[in-house]
Amino acid sequence: MSRLLTASLFMLLAISPANALPAPKITITNFDQLAHPLPMPYNEQLNAEKAVAAARTKAKKMHKLLLIDLGGNWCPDCRILGGMFDQPDLKRFMDKYYEIVTIDVGRFDKNLSIPAHYGLTDRLKGAPTLLVVDPRTDKLLNGGHVTALADARSMTPQAIADWLAQWVR
Template structure:
């Protein structure tokens, strides 16, 4: 009986990420308060393989997590997330805990090798898709939750910051 309870507790703890740091308190209440125009964070001509490898090396050296932001400038939810991440309090938090790299996925027809490397094959479930990676072993930490912010427009700025904090 004790083993079953212990196994259940262990499984529950593994299913839910541990928050390493409290989320920053976001200074705005709604996404309508974001500065306009919203950022265009993805670069079509970038070498995604090189950029991800460099960000992973920086993350490993600085003992941070690697955050790979897969999306496209055509995507309003991607741009909302980028706007939230540019808020000073969120930018400080992200810089403290993550090395961020953006990867343009076009219209789901570009740079598919990046998510495939982490076991995500086929079409992404939505964008933005965020891959939180442990740079020491190059393993995806947020498996099954990569597209959680694909509806960023319907979330509060604080909810977006809270999601980022849960993996820090």
């Protein structure tokens, strides 16, 4: 029994945010400071299955996490996140630790096989929905937190960076 408790404690500590890398310091303090117009990062014509497979292969090869960004160009929070990904302080961090693939989910009616593959079979609860995936195991790392940035407009730029950094070990 004590071995089981020790192993459980070890696993909990291994995945806790305390083991995460520190987030980059973001120099902007509000989203009005992002380049405008905000990007429209979702390609409606993209073959989602192929794009995710290619991004996973690249992430695995480069020893990065896979970040699957599910959203739509109609979504202001998705576009803010796209602008944040272009912000130099965060871009350097993301380029080093993540392989990002953006997948258009329409009005939650397209490319739903992608979230379903990771166990999200109910209707998506918000956009963007972010899936942080270990490309070696193809396992979702942020289950229960996939819509944490679906209200990005109410967050600070630093809070977005902090959220993204917590998954990097």
